[in-house]
Amino acid sequence: RYLHQRLSLTVLASTLVIVCVADLWRIDVQPMDPRPQTEQKDIFTAPDYVRYLQQDTTLYRVLLFENGQPPYDNKLAYWKIQSAYGYQGAKMRWYQDMDDVAGIGNPLVWQLMDVKYIISNTPDSSQMLSLVYNGPQYKVYANRAYVARAFFVNRYEVVPGLDMLRKMQTMSFDVRDVAYLTENPNLNIEPPRGGASVEYVKYGLQNLELNVTATGNNLLFLSESFYPNGWKAYLDGSEIPIYRLDYLFRGVVVPAGTHKIVMRFEPGSFTAGKNLSLGMNVLLLGALVFMGFDYWKRKKTPAISQAPMNEKKAAESVS
Numbered sequence: 001r002y003l004h005q006r007l008s009l010t011v012l013a014s015t016l017v018i019v020c021v022a023d024l025w026r027i028d029v030q031p032m033d034p035r036p037q038t039e040q041k042d043i044f045t046a047p048d049y050v051r052y053l054q055q056d057t058t059l060y061r062v063l064l065f066e067n068g069q070p071p072y073d074n075k076l077a078y079w080k081i082q083s084a085y086g087y088q089g090a091k092m093r094w095y096q097d098m099d100d101v102a103g104i105g106n107p108l109v110w111q112l113m114d115v116k117y118i119i120s121n122t123p124d125s126s127q128m129l130s131l132v133y134n135g136p137q138y139k140v141y142a143n144r145a146y147v148a149r150a151f152f153v154n155r156y157e158v159v160p161g162l163d164m165l166r167k168m169q170t171m172s173f174d175v176r177d178v179a180y181l182t183e184n185p186n187l188n189i190e191p192p193r194g195g196a197s198v199e200y201v202k203y204g205l206q207n208l209e210l211n212v213t214a215t216g217n218n219l220l221f222l223s224e225s226f227y228p229n230g231w232k233a234y235l236d237g238s239e240i241p242i243y244r245l246d247y248l249f250r251g252v253v254v255p256a257g258t259h260k261i262v263m264r265f266e267p268g269s270f271t272a273g274k275n276l277s278l279g280m281n282v283l284l285l286g287a288l289v290f291m292g293f294d295y296w297k298r299k300k301t302p303a304i305s306q307a308p309m310n311e312k313k314a315a316e317s318v319s
Helices: 009-028 037-044 048-053 075-079 093-101 107-112 161-170 268-318
Strands: 061-065 115-120 129-134 139-143 150-153 155-158 178-181 197-203 207-214 218-225 231-235 238-240 243-245 249-254 257-265
Touching: 048 129, 048 139, 093 161, 107 115, 107 139, 107 161, 150 197, 161 178, 178 243, 207 218, 218 257, 231 249, 249 257
Parallel strands: 061 115, 155 178
Antiparallel strands: 115 139, 129 139, 150 218, 197 207, 207 257, 218 249, 231 238, 231 257, 243 249
């Protein structure tokens, strides 16, 4: 209508303003939905079964089941309780393979993943589990076959990856007796004897530290995800190789004696990015210092040189 001169500019502009204001008012009239503060407090208050688990200060993982299935959530992380399951939009393929073939409900997988407690909202009469806390909503069961986060194994065998997963599925091996590799590193491994020990002294997302006493050339299994693009292991300060054990876990060889093992996440891309960022910051700071010095120098120089020039101009004007 405006293009055909049936509607004036004033009417068109007024109509557009009214429509825009009405639309913004519809959206912005109530941008938030106020809720009672008690609801937020209830969400972040540790439930009874979490308070029970917090009494155990050792290093372990749990598995939460709701109606027989593990839920896709990470709520236990808020209370710093490590779970062997949860939601991850970019999970590792090896982990997914293990879940698809062996299953997260497999007791042997629990051993490999350091699962000490099972949390369930339904009763469980399995001989593998022992009820230790009977809450109003969730029950906590202790895993009778629990294995620590790191331990020595007697030997290793070389088998294809799918065979490893099938052995997990059928629970056909003892995790403390044998570890499986996909390639033969030609290691001379001795079974641990009395006196062998492993102790975590530091545990972080990107670093961990253990005190280890080996009785020979022992193979140490760690219930940590194998990830070759960044994780490095050091034995008493010297780098040592990390082997992929039981499809998706880590392992290192420890010679006889007492040693300190440190693992750190040090990807080359992070180091390169850090050095590049530091270099650019140094260049930028240097450029700012140079510009400031050059500005100061140019500002000071004319004040000295302009006096003779002014005197010369004055003499020329008089003559």
